[in-house]
Amino acid sequence: MPQKTKAQLARAMYNCTLDELTRGEKAAVTRAYTAQGSAPIRRTRAVASDVCEVEFGRPGVNGVKKCVVNRGTTIEEAFEQSGLTMNPDKEGFQVKKSTKYSVGQAMSPNDTVNDGDLYLIVPGVDSSR
Numbered sequence: 001m002p003q004k005t006k007a008q009l010a011r012a013m014y015n016c017t018l019d020e021l022t023r024g025e026k027a028a029v030t031r032a033y034t035a036q037g038s039a040p041i042r043r044t045r046a047v048a049s050d051v052c053e054v055e056f057g058r059p060g061v062n063g064v065k066k067c068v069v070n071r072g073t074t075i076e077e078a079f080e081q082s083g084l085t086m087n088p089d090k091e092g093f094q095v096k097k098s099t100k101y102s103v104g105q106a107m108s109p110n111d112t113v114n115d116g117d118l119y120l121i122v123p124g125v126d127s128s129r
Contacts, residue, residue, distance in 0.1 A: 003036045052115030056082045057096070059120055075119060076109035086121050094120045 009029050010018040050071050057064035065082040075093055093107040097118040
């Protein structure tokens, strides 16, 4: 079904031209015009794919950064996509939430990420002190 123009809608709704309408009536015509093109929102089911979502954050700093990466991506590669920075000489990754790793486990930047994991950027322990 082809869309009606605003002028056609004004004629159908108020039996007059678009220029003769009040501001409120024009707004109603605009809403009707906009509603013509909107289709009902269809909900889709989640499909298993080769991507996973991981999060990075710092203790004491609000919020986490989510990243969507391919499966098999290393923590270091995923972290680069987060836009956060860290000093690798003083900070490292620790698991806060994971489906594979133990909570609190220190992670190597070369370990692979899993869907839904949350990694904290934490200061490392300096053994010389």
